[in-house]
Amino acid sequence: xxxxxxxxxxxxxxxxxxxxxxxxxxxxxxxxxxxxxxxxxxxxxxxxxxxxxxxxxxxxxxxxxxxxxxxxxxxxxxxxxxxxxxxxxxxxxxxxxxxxxxxxxxxxxxxxxxxxxxxxxxxxxxxxxxxxxxxxxxxxxxxxxxxxxxxxxxxxxxxxxxxxxxxxxxxxxxxxxxxxxxxxxxxxxxxxxxxxxxxxxxxxxxxxxxxxxxxxxxxxxxxxxxxxxxxxxxxxxxxxxxxxxxxxxxxxxxxxxxxx
Numbered sequence: 001x002x003x004x005x006x007x008x009x010x011x012x013x014x015x016x017x018x019x020x021x022x023x024x025x026x027x028x029x030x031x032x033x034x035x036x037x038x039x040x041x042x043x044x045x046x047x048x049x050x051x052x053x054x055x056x057x058x059x060x061x062x063x064x065x066x067x068x069x070x071x072x073x074x075x076x077x078x079x080x081x082x083x084x085x086x087x088x089x090x091x092x093x094x095x096x097x098x099x100x101x102x103x104x105x106x107x108x109x110x111x112x113x114x115x116x117x118x119x120x121x122x123x124x125x126x127x128x129x130x131x132x133x134x135x136x137x138x139x140x141x142x143x144x145x146x147x148x149x150x151x152x153x154x155x156x157x158x159x160x161x162x163x164x165x166x167x168x169x170x171x172x173x174x175x176x177x178x179x180x181x182x183x184x185x186x187x188x189x190x191x192x193x194x195x196x197x198x199x200x201x202x203x204x205x206x207x208x209x210x211x212x213x214x215x216x217x218x219x220x221x222x223x224x225x226x227x228x229x230x231x232x233x234x235x236x237x238x239x240x241x242x243x244x245x246x247x248x249x250x251x252x253x254x255x256x257x258x259x260x
Contacts, residue, residue: 008100011085011093018084018107020066027109028063034115034124035061037193045200046190047176047183049139049244053132064109065127074131078140082131088120092154098147103134116194129187130171139185142248143171149255159258162225166254169224170247175199175216175240182216182240198234214238221250 008015039061042051057073059065071081083102097104105126110118118125133139146167153159173195174186182203189196202213217223219239227237241247 008093008096008102010096011089011102011104014085014087014089014093014104016084016086016107018067020064020068023064023109026112030109030112030115031064031124032062033112034110035128037115038128038191041193041196041200042184042190045182045184045196047178047185049136050132050185050190053135056135057132059128059132064123067105067107067127070127070131074135077135078137080131080134080140080143082127082134091160092151095147095151095154098143099151100147101140101144103130103143105131117192125187125191129191133185133187136244138244138248142244142251145248145255146171146251149251149258153258156258162258163254165225165227165229166221166250168229169227169239170241170250173235173238174247175238176244177240177242188235195234199238216240219246219250221253224250225254 056077057070059070065082067082067084074080074082078101080101080103082105083097084107085097085104087106089097089104094104103126106120106122108122109124110122134143146163150160150163153163170186172186172188174184175182175189176185177183182199184190184196184199189199199213214235215237217237217239219241224239227239229235229237
């Protein structure tokens with residue numbers, strides 16, 4: 001595998017500081033509304049690890065996170081850091097940061113007229129959706145390993161696309177079976193009321209066979225790495241894991257296969 005550059009040589013131009021004091025009362029109110037819309041559903045349907053992480057890193061329901069405070073709690077647990085960036089990163093910078101246990105975090109927040117959806121990730125998607133899972137040791141190890149593998153594949157677009165599908169169906173749209181039920185852990189489900197309701201309502205209406213929601217398949221690395229998807233549509237297929245060890249092992253297995 002290609003060695004990771006140290007320090008962050010590729011990502012460094014995109015790193016910024018969060019000016020937490022600059023957020024307005026209206027922005028904090030928008031955050032509070034976004035969280036209040038999601039938490040009742042998540043308390044019932046999110047995985048245990050997400051809900052534990054939310055508490056462990058000290059996220060609040062009434063104000064935008066101060067990333068310095070989040071990192072003060074998160075760092076001692078798994079070594080991860082929610083690192084402010086200026087916006088979308090090129091792939092090599094993104095993977096470099098993951099490999100260094102630094103999660104690229106935007107600092108802007110959507111406006112009130114975009115509560116339901118924003119095409120560009122904001123601090124709500126990045127922190128509320130992603131960062132609580134970084135407090136879980138196995139998930140944290142998986143995500144770092146994923147970043148390091150992808151950084152080493154920057155020369156091979158086809159292999160990188162396969163790894164991108166692994167990210168999509170785990171980090172973004174992952175579900176896990178816990179106590180006989182499907183629970184959410186992917187940030188695209190956690191942070192989106194529409195996507196998660198699309199899934200949850202299908203439980204009550206006969207699932208994908210009724211046309212009510214996505215098909216839930218057992219996680220299969222071969223299928224995941226070849227599964228097509230559209231960012232602009234509700235997901236038609238999701239892959240359920242039995243544990244987070246399973247996705248860490250899948251990343252290691254994907255590395256072995258793509259090295260051949």
